[in-house]
Amino acid sequence: MFIINLFLSLSISAKDLKTIVFTTQPQMHCENCEKKIKGNLRFVKGVKRIETNIKEQRVTIVYDADRVTPEELIRSFSKFGYKVVEVKTKE
16 A cells, blocks of 8 residues: 555656757857856746757757746846747657
8 A cells, every 4th residue: 555655756846848949049159148047047847957058059958847838938028138048850
């Protein structure tokens, strides 16, 4: 019985983590751009990890789909001066 309860509690607490990749406009060109993006997105509820890549002009976000939607993430960029477009990735 203990094992069944443990399994159920683990499956209930499992989060629906998803990954989305964006390119920004204006483009990132320095560390300050990266810091601005990471610094603002860390306050969005549901965001778990943020990775930026200046060379590839990509922002990768791992988020809890139960707490935030891709549309909300897109809107959050506009609050600090960026427009974004989702980059389709091969999974």
